[in-house]
Amino acid sequence: MEALSKAKQKWVRSLQLKKNRDQALLFVVEGEKSVLEGLSAFASHLELLVSIDSFASQIPDQFHSKTFLVTNKELEQISELKTPNKCIAIFRRPDTVLLSDQFTIVLDGIQDPGNLGTILRLADWFGVKQLVCSKDTVDCYNPKVIQSSMGAIYRVIVHYTDLASYLRNSPQQKYGAMLNGKNYKETDYAENAILIMGNEGKGVRPEIEALIDFPVTIPRFGEAESLNVATATAILLAEIIR
Amino acid sequence: MEALSKAKQKWVRSLQLKKNRDQALLFVVEGEKSVLEGLSAFASHLELLVSIDSFASQIPDQFHSKTFLVTNKELEQISELKTPNKCIAIFRRPDTVLLSDQFTIVLDGIQDPGNLGTILRLADWFGVKQLVCSKDTVDCYNPKVIQSSMGAIYRVIVHYTDLASYLRNSPQQKYGAMLNGKNYKETDYAENAILIMGNEGKGVRPEIEALIDFPVTIPRFGEAESLNVATATAILLAEIIR
Numbered sequence: 221m222e223a224l225s226k227a228k229q230k231w232v233r234s235l236q237l238k239k240n241r242d243q244a245l246l247f248v249v250e251g252e253k254s255v256l257e258g259l260s261a262f263a264s265h266l267e268l269l270v271s272i273d274s275f276a277s278q279i280p281d282q283f284h285s286k287t288f289l290v291t292n293k294e295l296e297q298i299s300e301l302k303t304p305n306k307c308i309a310i311f312r313r314p315d316t317v318l319l320s321d322q323f324t325i326v327l328d329g330i331q332d333p334g335n336l337g338t339i340l341r342l343a344d345w346f347g348v349k350q351l352v353c354s355k356d357t358v359d360c361y362n363p364k365v366i367q368s369s370m371g372a373i374y375r376v377i378v379h380y381t382d383l384a385s386y387l388r389n390s391p392q393q394k395y396g397a398m399l400n401g402k403n404y405k406e407t408d409y410a411e412n413a414i415l416i417m418g419n420e421g422k423g424v425r426p427e428i429e430a431l432i433d434f435p436v437t438i439p440r441f442g443e444a445e446s447l448n449v450a451t452a453t454a455i456l457l458a459e460i461i462r
Numbered sequence: 463m464e465a466l467s468k469a470k471q472k473w474v475r476s477l478q479l480k481k482n483r484d485q486a487l488l489f490v491v492e493g494e495k496s497v498l499e500g501l502s503a504f505a506s507h508l509e510l511l512v513s514i515d516s517f518a519s520q521i522p523d524q525f526h527s528k529t530f531l532v533t534n535k536e537l538e539q540i541s542e543l544k545t546p547n548k549c550i551a552i553f554r555r556p557d558t559v560l561l562s563d564q565f566t567i568v569l570d571g572i573q574d575p576g577n578l579g580t581i582l583r584l585a586d587w588f589g590v591k592q593l594v595c596s597k598d599t600v601d602c603y604n605p606k607v608i609q610s611s612m613g614a615i616y617r618v619i620v621h622y623t624d625l626a627s628y629l630r631n632s633p634q635q636k637y638g639a640m641l642n643g644k645n646y647k648e649t650d651y652a653e654n655a656i657l658i659m660g661n662e663g664k665g666v667r668p669e670i671e672a673l674i675d676f677p678v679t680i681p682r683f684g685e686a687e688s689l690n691v692a693t694a695t696a697i698l699l700a701e702i703i704r
Contacts, residue, residue: 334576338690347684375685405704441589441703443617448580451696454689458697461683462647 224270224288232270232298232308238359245313247361247373251305252278254371258309259283261374268310270298275306300363313361316377319350320390323412323461327353328383328428329419330449336360337368338450339417344372346461351376352414354383354428387431390414394433395460396424397452401435409460417453466512466530474512474540474550480601487555489603489615493547494520496613500551501525503616510552512540517548542605555603558621561592562632565654565703569595570625570670571661572691578602579610580692581659586614588703593618594656596625596670629673632656636675637702638666639694643677651702659695 224232234240235248246267249258252275259266259280269287271279272295279287295304325348330336336358343351351360358365360378369376387394395409396416416432418424424432438447438455447455466474476482477490488509491500494517501508501522511529513521514537521529537546567590572578578600585593593602600607602620611618629636637651638658658674660666666674680689680697689697 338693341686341690342693344684344686345680345682345689347682370686370688372686438587438700440587442586443589444583444586444612444614446612447587447696448583448692450690451580451584451693454693454696455700458680458700 221271221276221284221287221289224290224294228268228288229290229294229298232268232310235310236300238362241361246310247313247366248300248363249309249311249366249373250299250301250307250363251367252307254366255307255309257371258311258374261371262311265312265314266309267312270295270308270310272306279307314377316379318352318379318381320392321412322349324348324392324414325351325453326383326387326414326416327351327357328416328424329354329422330357330417331420333358333362333364334368335420335448335450336362337365337370337372339453340365340369340372340376340378342450342454342457343376344369346457348457348461349375349377351378352383352386353378353380355380384427384431387414387416387428394431395456396429396432396435397456398424398429398432398435398437401437404436404438404456404459407434407436413460415453415456415460417449420449463513463518463526463529463531466532466536470510470530471532471536471540474510474552477552478542480604483603488552489555489608490542490605491551491553491608491615492541492543492549492605493609494549496608497549497551499613500553500616503613504553507554507556508551509554512537512550512552514548521549556619558619560594560621560623562634563654564591566590566634566656567593567695568625568629568656568658569593569599570658570666571596571664572599572659573662575600575604575606576610577662577690577692578604579607579612579614581695582607582611582614582618582620584692584696584699585618586611588699590699590703591617591619593620594625594628595620595622597622626669626673629656629658629670636673637698638671638674638677639698640666640671640674640677640679643679646678646680646698646701649676649678655702657695657698657702659691662691
């Protein structure tokens with residue numbers, strides 16, 4: 221394994237910017253557990269692996285030609301994290317073929333990276349293969365999203381598109397989490413449906429709301445003003461996916 | 463409304479430390495929305511209110527004698543937040559009477575403030591009035607917990623105690639989230655039961671597990687290694703509380 225050249229260090233650091241990641245069609249994963257999971261689940265998409273000396277022995281042989289060594293200090297300089305872990309992996313993004321015969325979660329303007337990461341992790345638990353997001357939803361390759369997705373980013377495909385036109389053209393049944401819908405437990409769910417979840421504060425936009433076939437609501441028994449969007453998604457998925 | 467004296471500024475800042483909050487039996491709330499909700503839901507427990515000039519007009523008359531004005535710069539110095547909001551409220555903690563005839567969420571070693579805050583918010587949504595936590599669970603008066611609880615801290619009582627002895631002495635039925643339990647949808651739930659949730663990484667401790675009457679599991683349909691503890695709590699509460 222060679223040392224990571226200054227030029228490559230600069231390049232890895234440049235990928236902290238969304239603009240540069242987008243242009244190169246790459247994403248960056250930090251931390252032992254997530255990197256090792258990526259090497260196992262997403263090996264064919266590995267572009268480059270950065271490691272400190274003491275972690276190198278844990279990297280399987282087949283990746284050695286793509287692995288470059290850094291000092292702790294160099295790692296600190298190229299890492300997104302305040303306290304960097306032992307390694308950074310750079311992966312090529314998967315092709316995103318939008319499937320129309322799959323259960324799909326649609327997100328309308330989710331802003332918080334932790335929420336998107338948690339929803340990805342939930343999708344991964346419930347076997348949901350694709351998310352479709354409005355263009356103003358937080359970037360799924362944001363480091364905080366990747367971190368809270370706990371590896372789901374390797375298995376769940378995320379599309380960004382014009383939601384209204386996507387929904388208008390989709391033949392699938394459309395369920396949406398609303399405040400004034402039918403009790404979600406008293407609703408029948410079609411197979412391979414679409415579940416639409418709205419922004420943390422504002423909910424689903426009116427033009428998207430107009431495209432929902434079945435608005436559903438989680439009844440409230442206490443006094444909280446609202447549920448967090450990731451926990452609401454959890455409750456609805458647990459009811460729909462059996 | 464008077465200006466906040468230097469001595470009082472120092473005192474408010476001292477409450478950033480858990481040790482000092484615990485000793486004084488107080489907690490600190492920051493941000494317009496949470497503070498105003500506290501003034502409405504928790505008025506009798508208000509100890510002191512700090513406000514910048516431009517926010518003072520939004521404070522109801524009855525609280526003026528407890529309100530002290532600060533400059534933006536002073537607020538920055540006494541705030542816990544990097545970008546402080548317009549006001550800080552200090553409340554006395556509620557009395558915590560442990561009830562044995564109430565549905566209760568038990569937390570065994572939850573570490574992440576965001577998770578505890580989200581579970582509080584969930585409890586508040588589902589009308590759960592009390593949480594019982596192991597002594598090593600994150601402090602419910604941690605500023606990040608309060609922030610993510612979205613006002614639930616005013617309505618849900620949190621107890622810290624020796625869990626094993628609490629559970630041993632409780633006559634309530636005990637359900638616990640485990641990896642090898644019965645499908646949670648095929649389980650009957652007694653009224654006013656106890657639901658036990660474990661630590662983010664390690665789950666429920668063996669000595670607590672031994673006290674669970676009914677281990678329950680959320681079936682997995684995909685490949686994620688685990689569910690986040692707050693989303694798992696959401697799914698179980700939605701099934702149990704009807």
